[in-house]
Amino acid sequence: MTTPDDREPQPVYLGGPRFQTDPVALYREMRREHGAVAPVVLDGDVPAWLVLGYRELHQVTSDPQLFTRDSELWNQWDRIPADWPLLPMIGRKQPSILYTVGERHRERAAVISGALEAVDPFELKGHAERFADELIDELCGKGECDIVGEYAMLLPLRVLARIYGFSDEQGPGLVTAMNDMINGREGALDGQRHLAESMFALIADKLVRPNHDVVSRMLAARGDFTVEEIAQDLMVMLAAGHQPTADWIGNTLRLMLTDDRFAASLAGGRHSVGEAMNEVLWEDTPTQNVAGRWTSRDTHLGGARINRGDLVLLGLAAANADPHVRTDAAALTGGNNAFFSFGHGEHRCPFPAQEVAEAIARTGIEVLLDRLPDVDLAVPAADLARRPSPWLRGLTALPVTFTPTPALGASR
Missing domain, CATH: 1.10.630.10 (Cytochrome P450)
Structure with a gap:
């Protein structure tokens, strides 16, 4: 018999009013429930990973070969409808620098x-x-x-x-x-x-x-x-x-x-x-989360197993608030620019x-x-x-x- 405490943690829907009212508390709960990398779902129940940890985000953004901007690698394209609302953000074969x-x-x-x-x-x-x-x-x-x-x-x-x-x-x-x-x-x-x-x-x-x-x-x-x-x-x-x-x-x-x-x-x-x-x-960074990166091979990140072609989202705001680096908030905000707000x-x-x-x-x-x-x-x-x-x-x-x-x- 499976008790409530034995159940697999459920992915978090990346949307809804809590991102409007209290995202800091939401990221804290996600980190407590899932660790530095959390499974999330986008509109249409499309799965992805949200990187919450400061060190893990640094790892992802420092390795463009493993965590690439090549959206052609995405393993979910076969279930993405033509009218998917996030296509302008997570597009295929887009000619801009974002996907080069x-x-x-x-x-x-x-x-x-x-x-x-x-x-x-x-x-x-x-x-x-x-x-x-x-x-x-x-x-x-x-x-x-x-x-x-x-x-x-x-x-x-x-x-x-x-x-x-x-x-x-x-x-x-x-x-x-x-x-x-x-x-x-x-x-x-x-x-x-x-x-x-x-x-x-x-x-x-x-x-x-x-x-x-x-x-x-x-x-x-x-x-x-x-x-x-x-x-x-x-x-x-x-x-x-x-x-x-x-x-x-x-x-x-x-x-x-x-x-x-x-x-x-x-x-x-x-x-x-x-x-x-x-x-x-x-x-309170204006850019909270960024899409995205796609893994070029199976890997592990922050204790999570990430499959080849999975979509990885950059949780800039969550990483900025990571308690592992926020030991002294006053010192960090007083002129320190080690935030991820610009990626x-x-x-x-x-x-x-x-x-x-x-x-x-x-x-x-x-x-x-x-x-x-x-x-x-x-x-x-x-x-x-x-x-x-x-x-x-x-x-x-x-x-x-x-x-x-x-x-x-x-x-x-």
Whole structure:
């Protein structure tokens, strides 16, 4: 006779409200029940593994031959329907850098890194300040706003579009298209089409009239990469740079508005902004889980037997909270950047891209606090809602109040 304690631990569904309300407690329970690597199921009862342990995640991301990005190896393709909701994230034969492996991947990553590394940091900050001021001009006279919907979700892509080489007039349309696509709104397909058409039009223009921008530099350094490949990588960079950066802004401002340690920054100082941003990457990282890796042969990881072709998901947030490395949380958040929030290994977010995201997020937060120094939450902190997603963690809204002030544009 089998008692309840003798039963095999059941896989955890990677979804549902707990990823919205208390993922930290959920990861803790999963670690206690399964160890450093937990069996999970995705939509449609599709099995996968979620790496919860810091050391195990380091192992996976450091071994791209055993844990490869080649999705063709997946042993579940025969049961994946054409309308599976996660296909945009876990696709087959996708042409972007996300699913390129080996030397080809390293060459593509070098093209991206080189183009972003050449972005002038002073110009980048200047663009971020200008667009941040323009957005605040639209709301500063109201005395209240939703920082997420009216600010954070509008800023990153405006800046990225500018350094790509798009005109400032194209920026708002690109932002609307991207947000429609990300949020699955009615215009999602139209948004995807608008982004693709705009990108190919920009590339065609830069092939004829190159300038000092990211797209021109990538085209100049592309070697034997096709225009299609460059376009795919540019669109991946836009999406990867926009939503997580917007969530970084929103999650940091939430922390600063709800934690007394950051009260000085809200009174006009800036010294705690970087500290709050770093703490968010440890404790409330925008990118929670990442798909994925596929095992090229049978192996063992964290006490679990992983079969060839199994899907392995990277639990970035869970690894950041691993008690085996979190012996001193204060020391880890106080300037320590050993978090997994940008990934690790050759498929991690390129370092120049991290610098661009940090510059946009930090400037956006600092400009808002400068312009609206008495900003305060308009609802109890407990009422702030998160998107119900196991992948990206961000607020659905951050309603605030402040003393109405005149727009800067009126005095320029």
